[in-house]
Amino acid sequence: MPIAPLRVQMLGGFTIRREDAEASVNQRSRKLCLLLACLIQARSRPVPYSELAGLLWKEPSAGSLNMLKAVLHRARACLDQLEEGAGRELLLSREGCCQWNPEAPLTLDAEEFVRLCREGGQAGGEEQRLTLWRSALELYRGDFLPGLSAHPWASGQAAPLRQTFLQTLQRLLPLLSAREEWPEVERLAGNALLLEPCREDLCRWRLEALLRLERKEEAGRLYEDFHQRLLSRQGVLPSEPLRELYHQAREELDPRSISPVILQEQLGEADQPGPFFCEYDFFRAICRSVSRMAERTGAPLHAALLSLAAGGDAPLARHSLDRAMNNLEGLIAGQLRRGDAFTRCSASQFALLLPQASYENSRMVCARITRAFVRQYPHSPASLQSAVLPLLPAGRK
Numbered sequence: 001m002p003i004a005p006l007r008v009q010m011l012g013g014f015t016i017r018r019e020d021a022e023a024s025v026n027q028r029s030r031k032l033c034l035l036l037a038c039l040i041q042a043r044s045r046p047v048p049y050s051e052l053a054g055l056l057w058k059e060p061s062a063g064s065l066n067m068l069k070a071v072l073h074r075a076r077a078c079l080d081q082l083e084e085g086a087g088r089e090l091l092l093s094r095e096g097c098c099q100w101n102p103e104a105p106l107t108l109d110a111e112e113f114v115r116l117c118r119e120g121g122q123a124g125g126e127e128q129r130l131t132l133w134r135s136a137l138e139l140y141r142g143d144f145l146p147g148l149s150a151h152p153w154a155s156g157q158a159a160p161l162r163q164t165f166l167q168t169l170q171r172l173l174p175l176l177s178a179r180e181e182w183p184e185v186e187r188l189a190g191n192a193l194l195l196e197p198c199r200e201d202l203c204r205w206r207l208e209a210l211l212r213l214e215r216k217e218e219a220g221r222l223y224e225d226f227h228q229r230l231l232s233r234q235g236v237l238p239s240e241p242l243r244e245l246y247h248q249a250r251e252e253l254d255p256r257s258i259s260p261v262i263l264q265e266q267l268g269e270a271d272q273p274g275p276f277f278c279e280y281d282f283f284r285a286i287c288r289s290v291s292r293m294a295e296r297t298g299a300p301l302h303a304a305l306l307s308l309a310a311g312g313d314a315p316l317a318r319h320s321l322d323r324a325m326n327n328l329e330g331l332i333a334g335q336l337r338r339g340d341a342f343t344r345c346s347a348s349q350f351a352l353l354l355p356q357a358s359y360e361n362s363r364m365v366c367a368r369i370t371r372a373f374v375r376q377y378p379h380s381p382a383s384l385q386s387a388v389l390p391l392l393p394a395g396r397k
Contacts, residue, residue: 012142
């Protein structure tokens with residue numbers, strides 16, 4: 001009777017299946033997971049115990065062999081979930097080596113994924129290429145052994161697989177776009193964004209697909225979440241083309257249908273104390289509008305830039321910078337007037353709009369915030385710097 005083939009998943013998790021039975025490998029047990037993954041990938045050859053010990057322990061010792069035998073025992077017990085005796089059938093020990101049974105039929109999703117991507121690139125016709133690449137991307141349910149991403153062996157396997165995934169996706173999305181298969185574009189780009197949350201090209205593909213599908217509200221939320229994520233993680237803003245797509249998402253289908261009551265609700269603001277905090281794009285629009293009004297009235301208008309920097313020679317660690325920025329945001333909100341506005345314009349800076357404040361008064365505001373920061377957070381590794389500049393119409397600069 002032929003042996004039922006094994007189906008092994010290592011992309012996005014680690015499971016081994018035979019027909020209806022499944023052995024789920026707990027990735028929190030790192031040594032068990034590493035041992036099985038290594039033996040499955042190297043199933044064509046016996047792996048010496050010394051090589052396995054070097055994989056499981058940074059500095060193998062005299063007792064590593066006994067500990068390795070204990071891990072092997074646990075691995076066989078894990079495989080017995082498939083059927084009684086499967087552990088000894090699949091894990092063979094011989095002459096100082098261990099080997100996954102090369103005669104047991106097996107398919108590994110990572111290998112199938114690479115094969116389908118390669119064959120898709122070599123396919124002669126578009127239909128065949130689409131079929132192969134779609135099948136490949138369906139297999140990529142996440143990174144290779146995500147629970148072991150910190151281990152050098154697993155990360156070394158994961159990096160080229162993720163690169164192949166992104167390259168294949170970038171070749172497939174234009175083909176689907178040309179066919180106007182927007183639901184699949186949106187789904188694939190959305191899944192990829194979970195893996196690469198700061199990739200603007202993926203956000204653009206999904207945003208365009210949502211617009212084509214008339215899901216404008218969802219498109220607007222997608223951009224706003226991406227904007228905040230990009231700013232907090234990389235300290236940069238989305239590009240102008242992506243912002244233009246966002247503006248399309250925010251447009252009303254028929255502005256004439258807005259009633260006066262709805263318009264009043266949309267334009268009104270809740271009665272909240274303190275300055276107005278907004279996204280950088282809105283802050284720029286406010287500055288330009290207020291600058292025009294100041295030109296007519298002759299009232300002074302100044303902006304300020306508050307920057308956090310490391311107190312010493314070494315740059316601030318990301319967690320220290322994020323904590324200092326959160327602390328500074330609260331201080332600014334407590335120091336500015338209700339008619340002022342501010343925004344987070346980079347990973348380490350805030351911009352302030354100070355209407356009707358003279359240059360000297362604006363400097364006093366910055367000095368007050370700096371003193372409050374030093375007083376309230378005397379042990380912070382960050383130092384605060386400020387600059388005040390007048391906002392003038394374009395013709396007077």
